[in-house]
Amino acid sequence: MKHRATKKLFIAVLLMYLAGCSSKELLRRWVPAEEDKLARTFLEDIRLGKTDEARAILDKRLPEKDAEPGLKALAELFNRGEQKSIEVVGANTSTYTTAITTRKTISLTYQ
Numbered sequence: 661m662k663h664r665a666t667k668k669l670f671i672a673v674l675l676m677y678l679a680g681c682s683s684k685e686l687l688r689r690w691v692p693a694e695e696d697k698l699a700r701t702f703l704e705d706i707r708l709g710k711t712d713e714a715r716a717i718l719d720k721r722l723p724e725k726d727a728e729p730g731l732k733a734l735a736e737l738f739n740r741g742e743q744k745s746i747e748v749v750g751a752n753t754s755t756y757t758t759a760i761t762t763r764k765t766i767s768l769t770y771q
Contacts, residue, residue: 684747691751695766703746703770706731707738746770 698717705714711731718727750769755762 687748687751690753691748691768692753692766695768696748699768699770700746703738706734707743709735709739711735 702714702717705711705717711728714731714734715724715727747770748768749771750767752767753764755764757763
């Protein structure tokens with residue numbers, strides 16, 4: 661598994677070098693548009709203090725009592741002014757398949 665990830669990283673760096681594109685452009689191509697839009701909506705809801713709307717985006721299995729304090733703390737952090745920009749600085753997609761089900765996980769990192 662680790663070997664496959666290293667190989668993918670090497671290929672990505674090689675392709676970036678050969679294509680002459682920036683790392684931002686390459687990353688943009690790997691980020692699924694729907695998930696990026698959802699994450700940006702979540703961040704904007706938090707920034708505006710709309711914790712109920714942000715909560716609706718989260719996994720429904722997360723108990724309300726566990727989510728609410730964290731969302732309020734995030735809203736307080738974001739309340740310090742309007743952000744100038746939000747950009748993706750990291751993306752990871754993994755797929756886990758068994759005989760019964762397939763689960764895809766997408767992790768995006770923003771700054």
